[in-house]
Amino acid sequence: MGDTVQKTDSVPVIADRTVDEPSPAERARKRMFGHFGFMFGAIVLLTIFAIAFLAPLISPHDPLDQQLARKLIPPVWHDSPKASWEFPLGTDQFGRDYLSRLIYGSQISLLIGFAAMLISGVIGTALGVAAGYFGGRVDMVVNFIITTRLSLPVVLVALAVVSLVGNSLWIVIWVLGLLIWDRFAVVMRSTTQQVRNLDYVAAAQAIGCSTPRIIFAEIMPNIVNNLIVVATIEMAHAIILEAALSFLGLGVQPPAPSWGLMIAEGKNHMLFDPWLVGIPGTALFILILSINLLGDGIRDVTAPENRN
Amino acid sequence: MSDTVISARDVTRTFMISAGAFRGKKPLHAVNGVSLEVQRGEVLALVGESGCGKTTLAKMLLGLLPTTEGTIEFGGTPVADIERLKLASLVQPIFQDPYSSLNPRKSIGSIITLPLKVQKDPDPSTWRKRAEEMMELVGLAPRLFENFPNQLSGGQRQRVAIARALINRPEVVICDEPTSALDVSVQSQILNLLNDLRTELNLTYIVISHNLAVVEHIATRVAVMYLGRIVEQKDTERLFNEPEHPYTKALLQSVLTPDPSLDVPDTHLGAAYPNPVDPPSGCTFHPRCVNVMEHCSLAAPRTINSGDGFVECHLYDEDSGRGRAVS
Amino acid sequence: MSDRILEVENLTVDIPVGGGMLHAVQGISFHVDRGETLCIVGESGCGKSLTSLAVMDLLPKKAIRGADKLALAGEDMLGAGERRMSDIRGNTMGMIFQEPMTSLNPAYTIGNQMEEALKRHRNVSTREARDRAIYLLEKVGITAAESRLSQYPHQLSGGLRQRVMIAMTLMCGPNLIIADEPTTALDVTIQAQILLLLAELQREFEMGLILITHDLGVVARIADRVAVMYAGQIVEEGTADQVFNRPTHPYTQGLLDCIPIPGKTDRSKPLGSIPGIVPSLVGRFNACHFAERCTYGTAECTEGNIDMRDAAEDGHRYRCLLDPETCNKNAVREEVV
Numbered sequence: 003m004g005d006t007v008q009k010t011d012s013v014p015v016i017a018d019r020t021v022d023e024p025s026p027a028e029r030a031r032k033r034m035f036g037h038f039g040f041m042f043g044a045i046v047l048l049t050i051f052a053i054a055f056l057a058p059l060i061s062p063h064d065p066l067d068q069q070l071a072r073k074l075i076p077p078v079w080h081d082s083p084k085a086s087w088e089f090p091l092g093t094d095q096f097g098r099d100y101l102s103r104l105i106y107g108s109q110i111s112l113l114i115g116f117a118a119m120l121i122s123g124v125i126g127t128a129l130g131v132a133a134g135y136f137g138g139r140v141d142m143v144v145n146f147i148i149t150t151r152l153s154l155p156v157v158l159v160a161l162a163v164v165s166l167v168g169n170s171l172w173i174v175i176w177v178l179g180l181l182i183w184d185r186f187a188v189v190m191r192s193t194t195q196q197v198r199n200l201d202y203v204a205a206a207q208a209i210g211c212s213t214p215r216i217i218f219a220e221i222m223p224n225i226v227n228n229l230i231v232v233a234t235i236e237m238a239h240a241i242i243l244e245a246a247l248s249f250l251g252l253g254v255q256p257p258a259p260s261w262g263l264m265i266a267e268g269k270n271h272m273l274f275d276p277w278l279v280g281i282p283g284t285a286l287f288i289l290i291l292s293i294n295l296l297g298d299g300i301r302d303v304t305a306p307e308n309r310n
Numbered sequence: 311m312s313d314t315v316i317s318a319r320d321v322t323r324t325f326m327i328s329a330g331a332f333r334g335k336k337p338l339h340a341v342n343g344v345s346l347e348v349q350r351g352e353v354l355a356l357v358g359e360s361g362c363g364k365t366t367l368a369k370m371l372l373g374l375l376p377t378t379e380g381t382i383e384f385g386g387t388p389v390a391d392i393e394r395l396k397l398a399s400l401v402q403p404i405f406q407d408p409y410s411s412l413n414p415r416k417s418i419g420s421i422i423t424l425p426l427k428v429q430k431d432p433d434p435s436t437w438r439k440r441a442e443e444m445m446e447l448v449g450l451a452p453r454l455f456e457n458f459p460n461q462l463s464g465g466q467r468q469r470v471a472i473a474r475a476l477i478n479r480p481e482v483v484i485c486d487e488p489t490s491a492l493d494v495s496v497q498s499q500i501l502n503l504l505n506d507l508r509t510e511l512n513l514t515y516i517v518i519s520h521n522l523a524v525v526e527h528i529a530t531r532v533a534v535m536y537l538g539r540i541v542e543q544k545d546t547e548r549l550f551n552e553p554e555h556p557y558t559k560a561l562l563q564s565v566l567t568p569d570p571s572l573d574v575p576d577t578h579l580g581a582a583y584p585n586p587v588d589p590p591s592g593c594t595f596h597p598r599c600v601n602v603m604e605h606c607s608l609a610a611p612r613t614i615n616s617g618d619g620f621v622e623c624h625l626y627d628e629d630s631g632r633g634r635a636v637s
Numbered sequence: 638m639s640d641r642i643l644e645v646e647n648l649t650v651d652i653p654v655g656g657g658m659l660h661a662v663q664g665i666s667f668h669v670d671r672g673e674t675l676c677i678v679g680e681s682g683c684g685k686s687l688t689s690l691a692v693m694d695l696l697p698k699k700a701i702r703g704a705d706k707l708a709l710a711g712e713d714m715l716g717a718g719e720r721r722m723s724d725i726r727g728n729t730m731g732m733i734f735q736e737p738m739t740s741l742n743p744a745y746t747i748g749n750q751m752e753e754a755l756k757r758h759r760n761v762s763t764r765e766a767r768d769r770a771i772y773l774l775e776k777v778g779i780t781a782a783e784s785r786l787s788q789y790p791h792q793l794s795g796g797l798r799q800r801v802m803i804a805m806t807l808m809c810g811p812n813l814i815i816a817d818e819p820t821t822a823l824d825v826t827i828q829a830q831i832l833l834l835l836a837e838l839q840r841e842f843e844m845g846l847i848l849i850t851h852d853l854g855v856v857a858r859i860a861d862r863v864a865v866m867y868a869g870q871i872v873e874e875g876t877a878d879q880v881f882n883r884p885t886h887p888y889t890q891g892l893l894d895c896i897p898i899p900g901k902t903d904r905s906k907p908l909g910s911i912p913g914i915v916p917s918l919v920g921r922f923n924a925c926h927f928a929e930r931c932t933y934g935t936a937e938c939t940e941g942n943i944d945m946r947d948a949a950e951d952g953h954r955y956r957c958l959l960d961p962e963t964c965n966k967n968a969v970r971e972e973v974v
Contacts, residue, residue, distance in 0.1 A: 201411035210398030359824035493680035527897035566854030570877035
């Protein structure tokens, strides 16, 4: 344990030993791999991503290929003569292979979830950070905007807009993105406020840092953890909203294999062919669950470091 | 030959504070007409308790907060006219809390080289070397360059803060309670370091502190603040040996030296610190003053010159008892 | 011995951490008598706060407490369950913490909290509790006591809040008060007032007082006896006079050299300092904990655990292999020229 005291000209070099602590990055990494929810969520989500990415390669059939002759074949685990491994998850009322539709459907859910999350994230974070950093009038204006947004019923507004403007995939994404940014704004605003009053921000100002540099180099890295947690929540939120919109007929249009649409199309056959609703429903459930577990895990893993 | 590095003239800073749910806003004069001049090479200590305005004054001297009234000048030029980066190269802060003054997500090296980056210092390839030289100068092992703040002790972090403040060789360093959050054994190291650096780098210090023992050791001049005004300002030796203002005397009495033969002194200060939004009339110190006279509550005391410094107190104003008009 | 209010023998606190077991408190022993003030002084990480938490049985869940003896006014506390402990806390044993804003509930009035403090432990009417609250608020120097009862903590200044804390601690007439850095967050002039108050109250109510602090000035002025802690151990103990005027442990000596004393410390020379930092307390190590930072250290100092030994005077003990005069002989206390 040698702490040496050497004099270099006027000032002794004292205590060059560091406190026995890992760097923030190492600490986060250690925590990640020990956290069950985080690992489970991450693995499942990555799997679904892989499925979506490799859809053309792993999909046994064309999801849009209608063949009425083979309609309503139950999945393999059913006790029925028609069930076969050719259509492991059965077929729907138009004779389309359900497994293929499920696989391609993951693309739509993930794309919508991700894109809407990005759009709402940019809007909400910009508003929240501005309000938190500048305070005063800027804060008042942003608060007003947030309050206005919160008083809008999201689903109804989405429905109204989509029915007026049309419902291509990208219109749905933009509508959702422009509506679900409120949580980003609120959380980023309060986190920015907390960080803004710390001494290292004042030090950066005294050094002469420009405002953009302070926001992006000093403040953002310290609020990005919260940002990621909210991002996962809103991604799940967007996916569910899309499913709801599609279910109501104002989301993605048939014959696209959106999981919400699959549920909608299958609801009339629910009594006798429940898998038409059960399978996409379960898929949605697993996707949302994994995103939420991942979000919880990130929050736990990046919990603020305690002081010595 | 006076070389005034930084000066303040009648500086006031007012905040509007809400006085209650439906009562609108009232003014709070955090700093209320402060004037001072700091000569090159000096160590001026601003001493006072919470609410006296010393931190607000420090922020204005750093250019982080504009004055409501009055001017702060740097070598003759008003601070408001000095461009942001130029001001940053002239005056730098060292804060009290070594845990919150360093960005936990940045490495020590990037923290110390930030001023170079912001000033667009030419030749970035020399930055690391200069940072490492600075680290040695403040007593930090250069190999800590890649470490993060949470891997350093409180004393080491404060050294990082000092290195960051000094890397661009400013003229004035404003230290806000630089050692209050540190252990006693570390405190003395940092104080010695600050003293050494001052002579080595020809710095001028403004030190804010409530610790009078520390102040006596490192300051050349002391200004005692109470409710936004400087009530007494003198050379350190004179202030400690011949304090004039009753508040100064009470402060000095409250310094608990480690002498077991003495007891805790009774400063007879009585009533608690007044509410700055609703200051007492006349001399704001009068409700707590042992030497209070009748006219103390009626008129604010004038500034009376005393040797090289001054004191604001009716006790030393020959004219005040005679009913002369005072503001 | 009815005068001995607290007796602690061989107290240990271990905390499991990532790299092993942190031995935060390593076998310390101390006692407090009625009417006596014991100050436990040390720097951050020495274990003094954990010591007070251990005595009150308020350690964090992961921490493991051990002791040969832990007795409050003769009653054993080691075996006392949580029910018995919560009867004792706030009753026969009072606690004052550093930050009164977090120990006072912001949602309830002062009067409410003070009355609760008494009614929790005694069968009294609200009227009686209120009267006692007013009596104690006046005792601690708060004017217009009755009107204060209806105020909330945030309406009071830091000094006032700490006085209220003290009054609240006295509601049940404790035998012992443990105060952990009670004045550190307060202004210098208020600190003096609060300390005076504590000393007066202690005399009047004949309580034992344990004051935990890092401020040697405070210790010198109010302690009857002092225990200096370093790295989980008590390295020196004795009366205030013995420890401050004739320190026997190099750490105590080093600390005293670090403090600037107006009128005494030579301004032209650097302050004394203690090089190095506190060693890690994780895992076992057999040696003097201070050896690597000690100016007088010898090879023997790293060879095994060092026990407390007696110095020249009664009651003055220290944990060092050197002669008790070593520190005094080489005393570096400068007198101003």
